[in-house]
Amino acid sequence: MILQRKSFLVLALPALAVLVIVSIYPFVACVNNSFRFYDLTRPSEGKPWVGLTNYGLLLGDVRFWHSIKVTLYFVAFGVGAQLLLGFAMASLLNSLERVSKVILPVFLVPMVIIPVVVGLNWRLMYDQTLGIINYLLNALGFPSQPWLGSGFHAMLSVILTDTWEWSPLVFLILYSGMKALPTEPYEAAKIDGATGFQILTNVTLPLLKPVILIAILIRTIDAFKWFDTIYIMTSGGPGMATETASMYSYLIAFNFFNIGKGSAFSVLMLALVNVFCVFYARIIPREGGLG
Amino acid sequence: MKRRLVGFGVVLLVCVFGMSGFAFAQKPYEGVTVTVITWDTATARAIEKMLPEFEEKTGMKIDWNVFSEPVLREKVMADLAARTGVYDIFLLDSWQTARYARAGYVIPLDELLATKRSEYFCEDFAPVYLDALKYDGKLWGLPYYGVVGILMYRKDLFEERGISVPETVDQLTEAAAKLTDKSKQMYGIAMRAIKGEDNPIISTSWTWVFGGEWLDENMKPGVTSPEFIAGVKWFEDLLRNYGPPDVSRYSWLEVQNIFVTGHAGIIFDASDFVGRIEDPELSQIVGKIGYALAPAGPCCPITERYPSHLFTAGMAINADSKNVDGAWLFLQWMTSKEVQQRSVGMGNTGITSVSVLQSEEFRSAYPTAVPVILRAMELANPEYMPHIPEYPELCEIIGTQISRVVAGEATPEEAMKVAYDEMYKVLEQAGYYK
Secondary structure (H helix, E strand, O other), X not given: OHHHOHHHHHHHHHHHHHHHHHHHHHHHHHHHHHOEOOEOOOHHHOOOEOOOHHHHHHHOOHHHHHHHHHHHXXXXXXXXXXXXXXXXXXXXXXXXXXXXXXXXXXXXXHHHOOHHHHHHHHHHHOOOOOOHHHHHHHHOOOOXXXXXXXXXXXXXXXXXXXXXXXXXXXXXXXXXXHHOXXXXXXXXXXXXXXXXXXXXXXXXXXXXXHHHHHHHHHHHHHHHHOOHHXXXXXXXXXXXXXXXXXXXXXXXXXXXXXXXXXXXXXXXXXXXXXXXXXHHHHHOOOOOOOO | OHHHHHHHHHHHHHHHHHHHHHHHHOOOOOOOEEEEEEEOXXXXXXXXXXXXXXXXXXXXXXXXXXXXXXXHHHHHHHHHHHOOOOOOEEEEEOOOHHHHHHOOOEOOOHHHHHHOOOOOXXXXXXXXXXXXXXXXXXXXXXXXXXXXXXXXXXXXHHHHOOOOOOOEHHHHHHHHHHHOEHXXXXXXXXXXXXXXXXXXXXXXHHHHHOOOOOEOOOOXXXXXXXXXXXXXXXXXXXXXXXOOOOHHHOOHHHHHHHHHOOOEEEEEEEOOHHHHHOOOOOOOOOOOEEEEOOOEOOOOOOOOOOOOOOEEEEEEEEOOOOOHHHHHHHHHHHOOHHHHHHHHOOOOOOOOEHHHHOOHHHHHHOOOHHHHHHHHHHHOOHHHOOOOOOHHHHXXXXXXXXXXXXXXXXXXXXXXXXXXXXXXXXXXXOOOOO
């Protein structure tokens, strides 16, 4: 009914136009480029069609698979930690009625700082000899850690910074979800004499399922693409320990200027993220309810 | 009636003379805007202050843009690839010269040099810096900023422990060993070993003086040669034993910081460090710094092979620029002896004019460093890195693999094998093995 009214089209047109220009056209162009040889440092060779060559080169590249592996670690552990921390923050604020208005903006600070600034600051803090984190550790009697100096530690540090930066987003989503929950199930549970843990697992979590799904989806998609702080903190090192797919594709597209290969990389990443999204949507039911 | 005619005549004469005076006062480049893009550095800030004088003299309007290195690279490439000619003059460093020139994005300056040389043109650019901006027999930019590799060390600690300035790599290892006390967080030496394209300028300076080459005569990768691997091994051992524990993440910034906070005894890096490490607001070791030429490797004396660490940033003219004449004039002014001389007092230590380098002002600003820098420039040899369009890819591969060795992720042999294979692929796809 609403779609048949002409005014619908007129009103939707500006938004559609923006969508086409900013999203759809670049996407089609990207897919097109992925099937072509397109090197910005060789303009004289044009953009000839090469079929699946770029895809073949990537899928046969050990470094490509390594970067996917690093990305998966980053996403899995990063989003997992953010989920736990965000949920803890949301639960905490949910139970503190009076001071919540003051604490809420403080919780949000990490996520509004420009990622490059976040990266630079954490890089200085993580310095093994001169950084403040080791300074505080030493003051407490613990030995200095090679935060960005060893492969294992660098992954840990990068995930830690990401968790610091984006848990507030998860917190925000879950907190608003919690605020919208009905109170009757809680009253009923208290009357039945349920413990805090039982309330959490049998009432809160089932009711919050759709909200949790949204938080996981948003964070997963972002984490797959994440670039800024990792680039600033480690450049993908030490060695290749933190070289995620976004870092490697950046090298290919914006350092070596091979747009064809970079586009193919992006399409492969899109496919991978889609697989994850479908997987999530299947295992977590859309309707939150009490079983 | 007659009075009116005379009056009219006078007015007419005044107008004619007035107009001709107006024509004389019109500046040669009135109405021309030249857009420039360069790195955000002390040098750029110094030149920005001098722009009004140039604009006043020529009538040209300068649209001055500064960005960090990666952002500049993207913006410039977007402009060049789209052939929009937005930036008339852009920063072209020696790493990009070959591939931008081959792509036809840059105007060769030889003809302009021959026919339209202005009073501003600096006649004595250091030959090593000019050579770095040449490709295919032509010059593609004027040297705006240049650095060579020198040793910087704590002369107070050297005196205290009776260490003399090392002249061979073995002596350098010994000196570093004597200065290292890990329990006190004091490290004998620090150098760049960060993953990627930032460390080969340092690390392959050393493999070169061990006799190693990036490419052999047949353009095959030379990184698996015994000489190259010996150099990598020396680099790894030196940093592993006497360097900071997380040295495999060190870019120039970390090297500088560990030195100026007093935690490193010796560093090897760019000559433009001198401005920052002697700045009392930044450095805790002002007055305790000694400068020396880098030591010789086992293959040859430094007169044959010097650990050069050579880097030049040039300013080039966009092939699609719509103001080539104006851009060429500004380019000469921007790199002129006068501008360089004045920028000495404003923090520019990447001077490219030999006479400015030898000037009283530069010498008195950094009295112990300048003779070393001048001698290093004479010894430096750009041959240690191949000047080909595929340079960025090869540089990234070598840098990543050497970083992996220093991080302990792979042995020199393993890492150089990987580097060989990847370099081979790049060169093969570029058509060198047909």
